[in-house]
Amino acid sequence: MFAASRFHARNHSNYWAFMLHRISGVALALFLPVHFWVLALAAKSLNGFLVWAHQPLVEYAEAGLVLLLALHLTGGLRVLVLEFLPWHNWQKTAIAISGGVSLGVALVFMLNLT
């Protein structure tokens, strides 16, 4: 009964920023072991891996990973600013900057793909 209203109670920019930071962190925690495993494999048979990694789908997935990394990094910087600098009512600005920088980084990465 309250699913919609539970969402409504949390539908504000700071909660979204928290969720993005948490989800990107969990996704990275899941990805990084796989990433290191693939690196270890690549050390054995690099050519095969490079062929695999240049498939379009894999490359776009990498852009997603760059976005996750950028979101988690800028989100972490936002939390540091929030907790260690005197409080200002710039919360939405900080969220917009961290989101905008993350998207920019991911787009630049995608430009580099082509």
Add this chain to the structure above:
Amino acid sequence: MDSRVLQTWELSLWRGTEEGRFASYQVPCRERQTVLDVVTYVQRHIDASVSYRFACRVGMCGSCAMTVNGVPRWTCRTRIAEVAQGNRIAIAPLSHLPVIKDLVCDMSVFFEKWTTAGGAFVPTPGATDNFAHIPPDHAARRAADAAIECIGCGVCYAGCDVVGWRPEYLGPAALNRAWTLVNDARDGAGAERIAAVAGDAGCHACHSQQNCTRHCPKHLNPAASIAGLKRRAAAALWRGGS
């Protein structure tokens, strides 16, 4: 929502304790009706056994907070027409607190946490000798002023996800109170208070989701107070304190 075109509110009211259910009532629409008015109508005209709390009805006492359509609110200053979904409204007790009966929560834990967070003023030796001279524009005075108007309604506590996840967390209201005293030049328990709020269940447990600030009916900013406590605790650690 224009209440003139509606005839009745379809009200779902929590009945029982932790174990309970929503009961349905129909309440006639009136101009400028508050959520508290509607609950009062049920209690006075439909079912006298409905239990709820209120006292001042003007947003001063902090006793009438309830969960209204999933959002914690003070009910005496909340127009029902502004929060109803169509003509439907669901009213439940505050989250994260034991339910005594119907809409009445046991606030004991909430206020015990104020004590745990060092919420009591501790006068410095000699404080009674003379008035403290605190300029109105002093930074600490302004910080305390910004947080002092808390009415202890429990809305922030009920709206805080961290309280739900970690029941031992002191919560926004208790930490906000501690922040006012940390900024009070007349108080003599600064170090002890920072130690009290810097534990696992204290200010560092806050994830800065800022639901507290979002929902506070007095438009206070407990998230800012908690961030302030985090800075003070970090500074105390840097200086070699507890």
